[in-house]
Amino acid sequence: MTEPVGLLEAPLESARPPRPPSPGRTPRFLWVAAAFVLVPVVAPLVVLAAKVVGAGGDAWSVAFSERTGRLLVQTIGLTAAVTTGALVIGTATAWLTVRSDLKGRRVWSVLVALPLVIPSYVLALVLLSAFGNDGVVTGALGFLGVDSLPSIAGSFGAWLALVITTYPFVHLIASAALRRIDPGLTDAARSLGASPLAAFRTAVLPQLRPALAAGGLLAALYTLSDFGAVSLMRFDAFTRAIYAQYQGRLDRTPAAVLAMILIALVLVILMIEQRSRGKGRAYTPRPSRTPTQVTMRPAMRGLATGFLGIVTLVGFVLPIVVLVGWLLRSDTVSLEWSAAFGSLWVSVAAAMLAMAAAIPVAVLVVRHRSRLSIAMDRAIHSVFALPHIAVALAMVFLAVNYLGPLYQGFAVLIITYVALFLPQASGAARGSLEQIDPSVEEASRGLGRSALATIGVVTVPLMSKGLAAGGALVFLTTMKELPATLLLRPTGFDTLAVDIWSAASEGLFGLAAAPALLLIVVSAVPMYLLVTRSYER
Amino acid sequence: MNAEVVISCAQLTKRFGEAVALDNFDLEVARGTILGLLGPSGSGKTTALRLIAGFDTPDGGSVSISGRQVVGPGVWVPPEQRRVGMVFQDYALFPHLDVAANVGFGIPDKELRGPRVSEILDMVGLGDLSHRMPHELSGGEQQRVALARALAPKPDVILLDEPFSNLDAPQRERVRREVRTILVEARATAIFVTHDQEEALSISDQVAIMRRGRVLQTASPDEVYHRPVDCWVARFLGEGETMPGVAAGATVETVIGTFKLAEPADGEVEVIIRPEAVRLIADPRGLSRVVEREFYGHDQLVTLELPDGRQLLSRTPTTPLFTPGDRVTVEVDEVLAFEAHEH
Numbered sequence: 009m010t011e012p013v014g015l016l017e018a019p020l021e022s023a024r025p026p027r028p029p030s031p032g033r034t035p036r037f038l039w040v041a042a043a044f045v046l047v048p049v050v051a052p053l054v055v056l057a058a059k060v061v062g063a064g065g066d067a068w069s070v071a072f073s074e075r076t077g078r079l080l081v082q083t084i085g086l087t088a089a090v091t092t093g094a095l096v097i098g099t100a101t102a103w104l105t106v107r108s109d110l111k112g113r114r115v116w117s118v119l120v121a122l123p124l125v126i127p128s129y130v131l132a133l134v135l136l137s138a139f140g141n142d143g144v145v146t147g148a149l150g151f152l153g154v155d156s157l158p159s160i161a162g163s164f165g166a167w168l169a170l171v172i173t174t175y176p177f178v179h180l181i182a183s184a185a186l187r188r189i190d191p192g193l194t195d196a197a198r199s200l201g202a203s204p205l206a207a208f209r210t211a212v213l214p215q216l217r218p219a220l221a222a223g224g225l226l227a228a229l230y231t232l233s234d235f236g237a238v239s240l241m242r243f244d245a246f247t248r249a250i251y252a253q254y255q256g257r258l259d260r261t262p263a264a265v266l267a268m269i270l271i272a273l274v275l276v277i278l279m280i281e282q283r284s285r286g287k288g289r290a291y292t293p294r295p296s297r298t299p300t301q302v303t304m305r306p307a308m309r310g311l312a313t314g315f316l317g318i319v320t321l322v323g324f325v326l327p328i329v330v331l332v333g334w335l336l337r338s339d340t341v342s343l344e345w346s347a348a349f350g351s352l353w354v355s356v357a358a359a360m361l362a363m364a365a366a367i368p369v370a371v372l373v374v375r376h377r378s379r380l381s382i383a384m385d386r387a388i389h390s391v392f393a394l395p396h397i398a399v400a401l402a403m404v405f406l407a408v409n410y411l412g413p414l415y416q417g418f419a420v421l422i423i424t425y426v427a428l429f430l431p432q433a434s435g436a437a438r439g440s441l442e443q444i445d446p447s448v449e450e451a452s453r454g455l456g457r458s459a460l461a462t463i464g465v466v467t468v469p470l471m472s473k474g475l476a477a478g479g480a481l482v483f484l485t486t487m488k489e490l491p492a493t494l495l496l497r498p499t500g501f502d503t504l505a506v507d508i509w510s511a512a513s514e515g516l517f518g519l520a521a522a523p524a525l526l527l528i529v530v531s532a533v534p535m536y537l538l539v540t541r542s543y544e545r
Numbered sequence: 546m547n548a549e550v551v552i553s554c555a556q557l558t559k560r561f562g563e564a565v566a567l568d569n570f571d572l573e574v575a576r577g578t579i580l581g582l583l584g585p586s587g588s589g590k591t592t593a594l595r596l597i598a599g600f601d602t603p604d605g606g607s608v609s610i611s612g613r614q615v616v617g618p619g620v621w622v623p624p625e626q627r628r629v630g631m632v633f634q635d636y637a638l639f640p641h642l643d644v645a646a647n648v649g650f651g652i653p654d655k656e657l658r659g660p661r662v663s664e665i666l667d668m669v670g671l672g673d674l675s676h677r678m679p680h681e682l683s684g685g686e687q688q689r690v691a692l693a694r695a696l697a698p699k700p701d702v703i704l705l706d707e708p709f710s711n712l713d714a715p716q717r718e719r720v721r722r723e724v725r726t727i728l729v730e731a732r733a734t735a736i737f738v739t740h741d742q743e744e745a746l747s748i749s750d751q752v753a754i755m756r757r758g759r760v761l762q763t764a765s766p767d768e769v770y771h772r773p774v775d776c777w778v779a780r781f782l783g784e785g786e787t788m789p790g791v792a793a794g795a796t797v798e799t800v801i802g803t804f805k806l807a808e809p810a811d812g813e814v815e816v817i818i819r820p821e822a823v824r825l826i827a828d829p830r831g832l833s834r835v836v837e838r839e840f841y842g843h844d845q846l847v848t849l850e851l852p853d854g855r856q857l858l859s860r861t862p863t864t865p866l867f868t869p870g871d872r873v874t875v876e877v878d879e880v881l882a883f884e885a886h887e888h
Contacts, residue, residue: 033602033621447637450600453624454631455651455698469641 034376035459041368042384049391049427052402053271059405060268063261070265075249079266083245083273086166086238087231093171094227095220098178101319103208104312105179106186107194109301116316117183121176123323125531127488127505128173129236130524133512134327135160135169136240137334144330166243172323173237174230178223185219186212194302204302225281232274233395235491240512246270247397247491254401254495264405267398274393328528334521347502348526351487354418354503358425359433359483363475365426366433370471371463373434374441375449385434392431399428400492407496421496425486432485433478440474441467484531549576550612551702551734552597557606559592559758566592568758570606574702574751579728579735580763581745584755585781590738591634593755594704597736598631599624611701630695632705636687638679644690645675651698661697669693669727684712685720692724696731703728705737709744721748742782746770754778771807776883779817786857790816790882797882801851807879814882820846822878823859831872833857838867849875 060067070076104110105117123131138145139160146157160168189212197207235247242248246266253263304312369388372381391399403424407415414420448470452462468475490505497506504523511519550573557570566589574580582590595601597608599615599622607617610629615622630651638647645662652658666672669689679687688708695703708724709717725748728735739745745752746766753763754773762774773779780787790799792810797803799816825847836856837848840863847859847867857875867873 033623445635445637447633447635448639450598450624451631451633451637451639451694452650453600454598454627454629455694456625456653457650458623458625466639470639 034372034378037460038368038372038376042372042381045365045369045430046384046387048423049388049430052399052406052427053391055406055409056264056267056271056398056402059261059264063264066261067265070262071269076266076269079244079246079249080269080273082163082243083232083270086163086170086243086245087228089167090170090174090231091224091228093167094175094178095224097171097175097319098223098227099182099216099220101175101179101316102182102186103212104316106183107212107302108309108312109303110309110312110316116320119320119324120179120316122320123172124176124180125528126173126324126327127236127490127508127524127527127531128169128230128234129240129490129505129512130331130508130520130527131172131327132165132169132237132240133508133517133520133524134330135165137517138326138330139165144326144333161241161243163243165241166238166245168322169237169241170227170231170234173234174227175319175323177226177230178220181219181223181226182216185216189215204304221281225277228277229274229393232270232277233397235395235397236509246273247395250397250401251491251494254404260401260405263401267395267401270395271398274395275390278390278393328525331521331525331528334518335525338518338521344502344507344523347504347507347523350501351503351505351527354422354425355483355486357418357422358429358486359479361422362426362430362433362482363437363479365430366437366475366478367463367468369430369434370437370441371467374438375446388434389431391427392429395491396428396489397491397495400424400495403427403492404495416496416498418498418501421493421498424492424496425482425489428489428492429482429485432481433475436474436478436481437471438474440471444470487527487530550574551576551578551610552736553609554593554597555607555609557593557596557608558604559589559596559601560604565758567596567603567606570755570758570760572753572760572763574734574736576734577732578750579725579733579737579748580751580753581749581766582736582738582753582755583742583745584740586740588755589758590740590755591706592758594631594706594736594738597702598629598704599627628698628701630698630700630703632688632691632695632703632708634707634710636679636691636711638687638690638694640679642679643675644671644677644679644682647679647690648675648694648697650694665693665697668696668730670723685716688712688720689723689727692727696727696733701734703733703735705735707738707740709739709741717744724748746782754781756781773881776815776817779881779883783819784858785817785819785881786855788816788818788855789885790814792882797880800853801855801857802877804877804880806882808882810882810884813885815885817881817883818857818877819881820858820860822880823849823857823861824876824878825849825859825861825867825873826876827865827867827871828874829872831874833873833875835867835869835871835873837869840866849873851875 101116101120105113105120110116137143139157140146146154149157193211193215194207197211198204202210233247234245235251238245239248239251246269250263250266250270253266254260257263369385373385403420404415407420411420444467449462449466452466453459457465487503488505490509493503493506494509497503504527507523508520508527511517552572552574554570554572557567558565559567568589570589570593572582572593582593584590592601596603596616597610602621603616607620608615610627613622614620615627639650642650644666648665649658649662652661662675663672666675669692671686671689671693674682674686679690682690688711692703705724709721712720721744737749749766751763752766752769754761754769756777761778762769764772769778770782773782776787779785788799788801790797790813792806792812792814794809794811795806797806797810797814797816804816804818832852834850835847836850839846842863844860845863845866847861849857849859851857859875
C-alpha cells in the first residue's frame, strides 16, 4: 500500500512477504466465503458467454458485420492514440517533476496529477462546452479574431479527454519508478558524453520500461472501458455501440456479441502485456540516496514550465473554471439532493461489502497460496480489467434470466459494483496482510484461538488500515461509476454520475455543474491523501 | 528418562518439494525438561517445532502431547487445541495490543485473566510495563513478554524458536540465564531450537542433536559433549584435531602418541583430540613449539607444531601465557575415538 499505483486502478504485484507462508491447513470456511465472493464475479460472464453461444448464427452475423469491423478499427485506433499520448505526457511530467531542477517541481508534481479527480465524462462535457460556440476557449480566442472553432466532438475530442484522464496514471507510476532509479546512472551517462536527452534515453528509459508498460496498460484498459467520454464526444467506440444497441433494440443479442468482442479485446491486451513483462528485466529497487537533479538550460526550463502550465491549465484549471462558471450563472443551485444521497449510500454499501469480501480473498491469497487461490485471485482481477458496460450487461442477463424479482433492485446494482471494484479492496488488504508476520497469527492459534477467531481478533485489526484504504477506493470509484449504474439502477434512482450524464446528453450543461463539482470535491480527498503520502516516503 | 513423557514424535517426515526437511524425526521429552534442539541451519529444527505446534502438517509420522496423539494417520488436532505455547524467533507480539493484552490473549476466562497476567508479568519481571505497546519495549523485554504470553495459559509444553538470535551478544547471555530461570520456576517443559552449541549446552537439561532432518543423539549436555555418538556430533559440538589411530581397549595409538580413551574401543578408529584435553608444560627443551596464540581472557587457544610437523590445538588457562616460539611438552587427557570412515 505504499505505491501510489496501489491506489489507482491497477492490480499490484506486492512486496514479498517476510517469509514464505507455509499454509498448514486451509480452513474450509475460507473456501466457502471465497465461493460466495466468486460466484457473482464469474456467473454473469458465464451467462453472457452462454447467451452469445446460444444465439448461434445471429451472433456470427453480428460479429462479422461491416459495422463491427469499423467499431473494432475505431476502438483500437483510439486506444493506441490515447496510450501513446498518455505515455508521452506522463513520462515528460514525471521526469520534469522528479529529476529536473525545475523550480517548484513538487508543486507541479501535484498539479499535473490533479486531473485524476475529474471523471472522463465531466472532462468531455467541459471540453465540449469550452470549445463550443459560447465557450471559454472560443471566447478567449475571440480577441484574436477567431469567432468559431470546428466542433471538438468526434475523434479528437475523445482522444483529448481520454489523454487528460489517463496521463496522470503514467505520471504517478513513472514518478515512483524514477525516484527509485539510481540517479548516478544519469550522471555516469552524462560524464561519458551523453546529452541530457541521450542520457535519459540510454540510461533511464530502459529501467523505466516496466513502469511505463504498467502505466500504458492502465491507459489502454481505461480507454477500452470508457463509456462516458466517447459517448458525449459521439465517437463510435465499442462501449457506445453496446449501450446504443442495449437501449434501442428489443433483441439484445447484438449488444451481447459486441460486449463479448470487447472482453476478448481486453483479454488479448492483458495477454500481450503479460508476455512482454516476462521478457523485460525489472529494475531492482534501491535504497534511496540523495537524488541529484539534472540541470536544464534556461530556454529549456522556460519551455518545460510552459508545458506543465498548459497541461495543468487544460487538465484541471479549465474544467474547474467552466464548472464554477456554470454554477455562478445558474440562478438556483441545481443539485439534486436525492442524487447526492443516492450516490453516497450505494457507494458506502459497495465499499462495506467489498471490504468484507476482501478479507477471505486476501487471507487465501497471502496465507494459503495454492493453485486454486491464485486462480481465484486472477479471476477477480480479470473482471476488474473488463469494461464496466460489458460486465453490467452480463449482470443484466443474469438478473433477467435467473434472479427475476431482483432485476433492477439495489442488491444487483451493489453486487455489480463489488464485482467490478473488489480488487481495489482485496489488493489493498493483501498489501497490508503481506506486511504482517504470519507468526503473529500462529501465536494466536497457539494461544487457543481458532482460525476464524484469529482472523477476527488478530488479522483484521492488523490489516484494518489497508482494508480501510481499499474501502475508500471502492467508495470513490463507485461514486464516479456511470455505465453499470445506467444499466442496472432501479427505476427512479439517481446518482450524481447519472445526473451529470442526463444533463449532458440533453445539452443542459449548467445542470451538470453542481453534481460534477461535488463529485470532484469528494474525489479530491483520497487523492490528496495519496499524493501527500507518496511524498512522505 | 523414567519421568512422564510430554512430547513424543515418532518418524516425523516432512518434505518441501524436493527438499526433505524432516526424515524420520524421533524425539521424546520428559515433563519438566528443558530440551535444546541443536543442529546446523537447514537441519529441520524449526520444521520440527512447527509440526509439533500444528502450524504445518507432516507428510508422515505422528506427534503426541501428554499422551494424546495430535497428528498422525487420520488424526489432526488444530494448533489451538494442542496446549502448546510458542515463543517465536521474532517474538510475534500482537502489535495492536499492549503487554497485558498480549499476555492475557490465551486466557479465555475473563475472571482469571487479570490475576494470571499480573502473576506471570511479575514472574518475568515486567510488572510495571503492562500498559506499554510492543514497539515501546527493548528486544529483551519483548522476549520476556513473548515468554510470558506463552506461559500464561499453562501449556503442556513451551516451544522456543531460536529465542535468542535477535538479541545482541552482551544481552544474549543474560537473557539466556533469565529465560532458563523463568522456565525452571514455572516448572515448564520446553523445547528450544538453536544452532548455537554454547547456547544449547549451557541452558538445556537435555540436548538433541539434529542433522539432515534426523535426531542423531539425545542426552545430557555433558554426555553429548563427552560421549558423542559419532564423529560428526563430536566435531559439531567442539573443536578438535582429527587423526587416524588404532584402538586397543582403553588406549589408542596414533602417530603423535598413545592416549587414554574416554570409551573403550578396538581396531582402526578416527581419533578426536579436544583442545581442552591438551595440557601444556613450558619446557625449553620440549619437542613441540607454539606457533600461534589467541587470547580470550579466561583462557588461551594455542596452536602447536608437533615434532612431526602436525598441528594441534590446546585450550589452557592464561597463566602461564604462551607466545609463539615457546617450547613446550604436551600431555593429553582422554581422547574420543570413533569407528573409522564415518561421514
